Amino acid sequence: MLLVEETAPAQASLPVAALRGHLRMGSGFELVEDATEDAALAGFLRAAIATVEARTGKVLLTRVFRMRLEDWRDPAGQPLPLAPALSVETVEMTDREGRVSEVPPALWRLVPDNQRPILAPTGSSLPTVPLGGFVTVRFAAGFGTSWDRVPGDLAQAVMMLAARYYEDRGFDGSQLALPHGVSALIERWRAVRTLAGRGGRA
Incomplete structure (x- = not known):
């Protein structure tokens, strides 16, 4: 990560x-x-x-972070490393050739939690990360x-x-x-x- x-x-x-x-x-x-x-x-x-x-x-003053993963830890829900998470701005897939595609917001949602917020799928699982590529999640976190x-x-x-x-x-x-x-x-x-x-x- x-x-x-x-x-x-x-x-x-x-x-x-x-x-x-x-x-x-x-x-x-x-x-x-x-x-x-x-x-x-x-x-x-x-x-x-x-x-x-x-x-x-815990993030004391609100900022925006970018997290890159080679694969989801769990496609049923990816924990975010910082809390409290306020919003997920974008989720993007990058393939092995460097092509970037945005994952539609309709496919994921933020589950807020003061200890372990989660990026969860709206269906059964998060979209598959391309082999040899990675996923990038931009999110805002902080108390204010x-x-x-x-x-x-x-x-x-x-x-x-x-x-x-x-x-x-x-x-x-x-x-x-x-x-x-x-x-x-x-x-x-x-x-x-x-x-x-x-x-x-x-």
């Missing part, structure tokens, strides 16, 4: 002011409000959001386009993690365990995710 993020959260949707206030309360240090400082805080927030999303499989739509515990986890990144510029969240407080906040959102197509062709 190949999963590509087609859009990124808008700068205006990031809670830069809230992070500045969080840092001020934690350290008593007055941060300078300028473009350079805001850009740095936005970078820490993006890193924290990416970490929380990777650990939970503004930060106030993000669940409170996930939002707090991002704030704590971004503050950690800010206070310890050498901290590498991809290599070290999450701080206990962050892990506790995101625990109920974590789910076992089914990502790829069938093992023989993924």
Whole structure:
């Protein structure tokens, strides 16, 4: 499976002011409000959001993703790797010669779920993926386009993690365990995710 993020959260949707206030309360240090400082805080927030999303499989701010599969994991219903899924934009088949054809929306539907949304067929099974080709599914996922739509515990986890990144510029969240407080906040959102197509062709 190949999963590509087609859009990124808008700068205006990031809670830069809230992070500045969080840092001020934690350290008593007055941060300078300028473009350079805001850009740095936005970078820490993006890193924290990416970490929380990777650990939970939940998309905090709505974006569009593109998933490519060599075959369906189950033609009776393909789980999507991220939640909450809001819509499926397109489903396209590409054959071994590179010819692309759109699968009519009448042949599939989105089954929403906060843990494991599914692209399901309207009939008995999803269309067959061409031998030597692949299927591409474009879908939108996320809690909303503004930060106030993000669940409170996930939002707090991002704030704590971004503050950690800010206070310890050498901290590498991809290599070290999450701080206990962050892990506790995101625990109920974590789910076992089914990502790829069938093992023989993924």
